Amino acid sequence: MERKYPNLCKPITIGNVTFRNRMFGAPMGGTDITADCTIGPKSTAFYELRAKGGAASVTVSECVVHPETEGSHMYHLDLQTVGSLASFTYTADAIRRHGAIASVELSHSGQYAGTYLTDKNRKQGLAQWGASEGVRPDGLPVKELTQELIDDIVASYGTCAGLAKRAGFEMIMVHGGHGWLINQFLSPHFNKRTDKYGGPLENRVRFAQEVLDSVREAVGPGFPIEFRMSGSELFEGGYNLEDGVEIARAVESRVDLIHVSAGTYQTGFGITHPSMFLPHGCNVYLAAEIKKHVSVPVATIGGLNDPAEMEEIIASGKADVVEMARALLADPELPKKVMANRDEDIIKCLRCFTCMAERAMTATRRCTVNPLIGREMDGTEVTPSLSPRKVLVAGGGPGGLKAAMTAAKRGHEVILCEKSGQLGGILKGEQALPFKYEMYELGVTLGKLAKDAGVDIRLNTPVTREYVEKEAPDALIIAVGSEPVVPPIPGLEGNNVVVVNDYYLEKEKVGDSVVVLGGGLAGCEAAIHFAQEGKPVHLVEMRKELAPDANIRHRPIMLREIEKSGIQVHTGYKGLSVSAEGVVCADADGNEHMIPGSTVICALGQRPRKDLVEELMDCAPHVATIGDCVKASTITTAIYQGYHAALDI
Template identity: 70%
Template sequence: MKKYPNLSKPIKLGNVTFRNRMFASPIGATDINADCVPGERTRAFYELRGKGGAAAVTMSELVVHPETDGSHMLHLDLQTVGALASFTFCADSIRRHGAVASIELSHSGQYAGTYMADKNKKQGLTQFGPSDGVRPDGMKVSALTKEQIADIVKSYAEAATLAKRVGFQMVMIHAGHTWLLNQFISPFFNKRTDEYGGSFDNRIRFTLEVLAAVREAVGPMFPIEIRMSGSELFEGGYDLQEGIKIAKAVEPYVDLIHVSAGSYQFGFFTTHPSMFGAHGMNVYLAEEIKKHVSKPVATIGALNDPEMMEEIIASGKADVVYMGRALLADPYLPQKVVAGEDDKIVKCLRCFACMAERPISQTRRCAVNPLIGREIEGTEVPVSRKSKKILVVGGGVAGLKAAVTSAQRGHEVILCEKDSELGGILKCEQAIDFKLEMYQLGLALEAQAREEGVEIRCNTTVDKAYIENIKPDAVILAVGSSPIVPPLPGIDGDNVVVVNDYYKNKEKVTDSVIVLGGGLAGCECAIHLAQEGKTVHLVEMRDELAVDANIRHRPILMKMIDELVNVHTGLQGLSISDEGLLCKDKDGKNILIPGTTVICAVGQRANRHIVEELYDVAPIVREIGDCIRPSNITNAMYEGYHAGLDI
C-alpha cells in the first residue's frame, strides 16, 4: 500500500497514461538561442524533472505567432534550421525517463517583451491586444484585426501539429495570467464592439476558435490542456462565477482544465504565492470549478507538502496537482512521494531566487538546489577514485551540503559543530512561521548527512590540535558568521534580544517592539512580530529597507512592511533604555522611538578569525559560506556542493 495512494495513482488523458498525479508546471527556459530555439541547457533543465518522477513535464511558452508577439521566447517552425531537432531532443529527454512531454502554446498579447533583459527594446515592439489602449507603463496597445486573429488561430494549430511531430505528447493552451487569450476573455481588457467583444460568448470566441483548430490539428485522442485563471482576482476582471463559465465553455475541446489564478498586471504574488501566503491558497478555485465540469481538473499554487496534495486528490478538489518552484527545489519530490520517502524532500522556500535570477542574468538559479540551470554540467555526484578523510568544520547550510556531497563521493566525512544542534543560522527561522521551511532545510540536510554516513560531532570546538589529531586529507571550513552587536549603551539589557536568538527568547518579547536594523532579516522579523499583533517600529540607518532582498521578494516584503510596521529610516541608534531606542537623525536631532523590547538585527560579520587560525591545517583547506562573506542560502548551498565535488 502506497503512503500516498491518490497522488501515486495513474491518470489517463486522451490516449496517454500519466504515471501519477504530480505534474511539472511550465517554467521558462534557461538558454534560448538567437533563432528562438532551445539550447542544451534548456533540454537538461526540463529533463531533470522528468528524471525526478513527475508524470508530465511542460516546456514553457512556445510563442505561436512571432509577427504579433515579439517576445524573445521559444519559436517552432519549419523555416528555422535546427528548430525541429532542438525541440525533438527536448521531448526525447523528458520522455526517456517515463514522463509525458508537454509544451505550452502561448501568445503574450499586450505584454510582448516581458522577459527581455533589455527592457528598452520593448519600446520598439508593437503591443497587440483585444483593444486599442495604453498600458500602465505607457506602452501603446493596438487592437488585433479580424485578419490577424484568424492568422493567430491558424498559427496555434500549426504549432500544435509541429509539437506533436517532434514528440510532445500533450499541448497546453495558455489562456490565463493576462496573456492574449485571457485578455480577450477579460471584460477589463476587452473593449471590442465586434463579435470578439462585449458578451461572454463573444469574449470567449477567440479561445474556442483556437481550441477547435488545435483539436482538428492533433486529432481526437491527443491530450489538450487549457491553462486558465479561475478568477482574475482584481476589480474589473472576471470572478470565479465567470471562471466556471469559461471552464464549461472550453470543456468539449480539452482533456484537462488547469485552474490557476490571478493576472500578470495585478496579481503576480497571487499567481505565485510568496512565503507570506498560505500553501494551496488558490486550490479553492479548482475545487469549485470541478463541481461544474466532468473533465479532469488540475490545481496549482505553492504546493509542496505531500499530505496536503494527497488530501486535495483524495477529497476530489482536483484530479492533478501542478508544481513549479517545488520541483526546482527538489526535482525528485514525486519519486520520493511514490516511494514513501517524503521525509527526504527538500522543500521550496518561496524566496523567489529562481524568478529573480531570470531578469538579471537570463538564467535560472534555486536557493536550495545548486543544479538548477546548470543541469547540463551533471546531475549525479561522481564517486572519487580514492577515498579521503575529510573534516568539515561547521554544521550550517554550507557545511552540511559539503558533507553530504563529500560522502556521496565515497569519502570518509567527519562534521564538527560547536553548538548542540546542526543547522547554523537556519535554527533562527523556526520561530517565524512563514520561514519554517528554511528551518526544515537544515533538518533535511542533516537527515541526508546521516543517511550518507557522515560522522556528526556536535558540541565540538575545532582548533589546530583537534585537526592534527584527526589528520584529515582535507578540511572544509564552514564556520559561518556571527551577529553584529553595536556597542550602544543598554545593548546588554534584559529588554534586548539579538535576532539570531529570538527563537530561544520569544517569551521575553513584549507587545511593543523596536527592530534595530532594516535589512532582510530585520524586515522579516518585524513582519512576523506585527502579524502576532505587536506594535512594531523598524529603525534603519540607511534610506532604504531590505537592500539585500532579491528583486522579486522585495516588492511583496515592502508591501507587508507598509501595511504592518512603523518605519523610521535615516536614523542612527544612540542608546537603549526601558523607554525605547534613542536615535539621531541626519540633522543631528535626537529622537526617541518608543518600545519595551529591542530586537537587534543589524547584520552579520564573517568569522574570519577562525578561518585565519585554521587556514593551513591540512594539505587541502577550502573556505565556504558566510565565513568568506555573509551572504545567503543560495551561495551557501552552491559553494558547499562544489567544495564536496572538488575534493
C-alpha cells in the first residue's frame, strides 16, 4: 500500500536490531511499583498497551542502578530481590510479543534522589549524592561522590544492563539528561569538581563515557545503546547547544542512538515536557543541530503528536526517530493508525498533565482522554454484548460521545441527541484559544469515531421526558453537562460582558482591554489568551489563590505564564457591579476598587444541569448519569464515566 507518511513508517536498523517504524515509545514511569521496587502486573500491562498500538519500541522507566546512593521508589533490577528479574522478564515478553522492541532506561537521580516519592518527607532520610558537594534548592545537603562510589555506580550500570539483556530487553537507554546524575557531571552548574571529572568538558563527559563503556561491556557489540541527553540545559549557568553538540560527539562512538531532549531540573517541568503554552516540536531544533555533527542516528522528543509534523522531521533530516510519551497515553494506537493511513482517527494528547499529576498525587496513572490508562488489567478490549439493547444518550459532550461510541462498539443500537447544532459540549469553546485547540479537536474526533461506530447522531434535538418515552430505549445515559454560573451582579447582563463559554461565538465583542471575573482554571487560561493577543488584562478572584482546581503539574506552569504575560492579578476581590468602565470590587477589608476594562469576561464556574437530570431519571429501565451533570468536574471524569456507563449496559 502507499503510505501517507512513508518516512515515519519506514523501518530503521539500530545496532543489530530492526525497528518496524520511526515512532518510539519514550520512557514513562509505571503504575504499580511494588514495595520491593519490582515491576507490578499493572505496569506490565501499561507498557504492553503501547506495544499493541504499533510503537517500534517501548521503554520502561526508570530503573535505578545503584539504590545504595539513590533511594527513590523506582524500579530496581537485581538477583537478590525475589521477583525482580522475573518482573522484568514478563514485561519484556509482553512488549516483544506484539512486535515492539523492549527497552529499559537505566537511571540515577544523583542529588535529586527522592523526587518521585509520594511522601516527600521521606527525602529527608535519603542520602543525596551528586557530582559536587552543595545544597539542593529545597535545602537538603548534597555530598560529593568519592572515586570509590563512582566506580561502584559505573559498574552497577553494566550489571543492570546485563540483567536487562538476560530478561529479554533488546535495547538499553542510558539516562544522561534532565538534571539527573550523568547530567550533573556534564553540567558546569552542578559540577565543581577539580579532579579528572571536573573542569573542561572533556573531563565532565568522562563519567558518561565510563558508564557507556560499562554498559557496552555487559551487553556486547551490536546491542543497541540509546543515550538520552539534554541538547541544552536552557538556563544561565548550564551548558548550551554548542556544548550539547560536543557532548554528543564525545559519546557517539559508544552508542547507537542519541536521544536529544531538553532542559534540566532547574528549568522547570514545562520545558522538558512542553506544556500547552509552547509550540509542538519546540525542542526539535536541538536534535536537528546535533544530527549535523554526529554519524549515529538521532531521536527527537517533546510534545509531538501530529503525524504530518513528525513526517516532516524525518523527511527533512532533522532526526531519524521521533519519540512520544504523553501522545501514546492519549492514543496508544497512534502508530498503528499512522501505518494504516487513519491519522484522522488519532485522539491527540491535550498536554494537560493529568497523567503526571496523577502519578505525583496517587502514584498511579490516569489520562484525560483515555480511560484505559493505569487500568489496563481491567480489560482493554470492548467486548460485544450478548444482549444488544437500544441505548439513548442525552448530550453530545465528551462524556456522552465516549459513552455512545463505546455502547455502539458493543453492538447496541445507539442514538445520541445533542440539543445544539454541534457536537463537543463545553469543548466547543476551546476552539477560540489557540493553545487549547486540541481540546476542541477532541470533540470533533470523538464525534467522527462515534459516527463511524454506527451511532445515530441527532443534532438540534433536546431530550425531554416525552422524547424518551417516544423512543422507548432500554437504557438512557444522561450526559447533559453543566451551565455557566452567572450570579445576579448588577451589570453582568450588559453588552460588554461575555460568558467565557460563549467567547468563541462572540469574539468580536471583546474590546481593547479585558477584566476576567473569576480566577479558576477557565478564567486563568482565558486571561493568558487575551494577554497573548496584546490586550491589558486584569484577573479578579474572590479566593486567596488562583486556580485551585488546576492539577499540580499544570497549575505552576500556568501561574508562571500569568506572571510573565503581565496580567494584573487581584485575589481576595469580590465583584460588586459591572459598568462600561469595568468591575467594581470589594477587597478583604470591604474597600471598593474599580478594576478597569472595556470588556468583562464572566468565568465564575459551572453548575450541573440537575433540573434536566431530575426530569429524565425515571424515563428508562436503566438510567446512568455521567460527567458535569452529576458534578461540575473535568474532561477526565466525563470520559471515564461515559466509557464505564456504556460497559455497564
